[in-house]
Amino acid sequence: MSKRRRNLNQLYPNPLPINVYQFPVLFPHNLISWISYAYSYYRFVTASPKLTKSDVLIVEGNIHQVKDEQDQKRLWCNGFFGKGILSRSEPTWHERTLVRLGLKENAAYNSNNKNRNKSKNRDKKNLASEDITKLRRNERNLYKKQREKLEQEEVQLRKQLDLARESVDERKVVQAKLDKLKELKLKVSDEQKTLIKEINEEIKELRPEDKKLINAKEHDVNQLEYLQLMPVETFFLSFSLGCVNVYEKKEIFLKLLSTTELFLKSVKSLKADDKFIMKYVVYHNYRSKGWCVRSGIKFGCDFLIYNKGPPFSHAEFCLIVLPNYVDESKNRHVSKKFSLLSGINRVIGGVRKSMILVYVNIPEDEQFNRVINNRNENDLIDFEKLFKLYKVTEIMYSRWQPSRNRD
């Protein structure tokens, strides 16, 4: 486990896609500190790789694409930004498809036939996470089919039982049932073993869609996948870190967007309680506190926050973003019902996460408009001033059962 952790730390060393240099403290009266300072400055100038900007393209439908492979890798490996559109998180579709179509041997199948039969456990470890999920689902499906069969038989047996009530028969029937159950267990475990084989065999059937994909000349599959960023991610990378160039299609040309333009494109309406601004405030808050923030749509909440990142551990907390107005009547209007919140909490509790209600204090319209309208000579909004108007308050929501946990 610790070895794996060390490996992950090597793979994903930086929490953000920027380079940070730490200079030693400089004491003006101490000559040695001057020397060490000069040395580290020299190292910084010569050896350090220059900060490279990634390119984000905004296309129709507000989809933020990162198409360049190196850019994708940079954003994923340093802070886990974005999601591959055809993968669960990291863009691995191309690799997976090559294996699925039999154009490339999976690392797991590299060993020769003799080893293959023996090293199934190891094989499973080398599969992509999507494949492991598939394996589990297949197992579950097979098990379900078996169970259905067994249950039908059970119904029949019970009918027979009703007809013949003699005790000897009864015993026989019960015995038969037990045998069936044992058989089932054996069958299921057998099928688990053959599953990896089955995945391999599926390759033979090519869908017409797959044939379209294959580039026969180059023995390759056309890359369809790109990394997609959430609008809040793009804005964070652009405004806070300044490590992306954001482009937008303008007929034939591509226009480089300024941070203000990106902001105006992302908001639905230029109001203090715009959903994008609220989400961004929350996103920025947790990112700057070192959390890895990702979309929480699968659990019915706004964000998931990871301690370090998805490969390291599961997310611990789910965030729900809610507004908190100065005007209490507005609050009453937008506040969620407890039945809704407890519903979400049940889902989140089922995956062992805790729900956090994140209230964003919304500034008054007057203040908001003053900052928005007070632009500098380049027509840029002072975002630092704008986001200083917002404040974030958290409430942890958890279910308490008086009979169970009394402390």
Add this chain to the structure above:
Amino acid sequence: MSPLSQYVCNTCLFHYLIILDLQNKPFSSRRLTRRNKKQRMGLLLADPFFANYSLKQKLFDLRSELVQDNEVMSVLSNQVKQNLVYYNLWSNAKEVPIVVSDSKCFVLKALPPSDFSSSSSDSLNFKFSKLQEAEKDSSVGSDGREEYEYILPVDMDDKITMKFLDDCFEQIKISERIASRPNRIILGMVNDDSTIVYYFVHDGIAKPRKN
């Protein structure tokens, strides 16, 4: 916008991109084969502002655009279709244009992979399964035994009413020319991080799935 300019938009990242037709043939046909396109087009790139870009890397993968159909369809249904076909491995995906509440939208029609877990046998009431089968035979008819699923792409911010869903079922029946409304449709909800969450919507009561 003409198909050509659309194509250019899809593929360029540069400030100036000029497309030369090497054989001087007009781009009349909307669907060019992959090879045709490659042969016919020469790309001439001029990039005064971003000269340090490595051109090879920054050029968007032309091939990836070519695989997609050039048909005019909404961004949303395109996203769902791509997810279905290349992530969930469904096949024969087609768009069915329908008109719901006076607005046009697309419903996708596709075949699930063979291991699709929730097939009709375990989601429908066991008692009525024979009845259902009889019905299905008449409704599927010429399509053969395969059962198509209908997927309605929706945005996260869309507000969906019962009336809207009811219209969808009805419109699918009309535009697909099938005898009865489909048993169920699938809502494909598209999130801003490209996650797509699918939900069944049954037309009437359905037996809950066993876990």
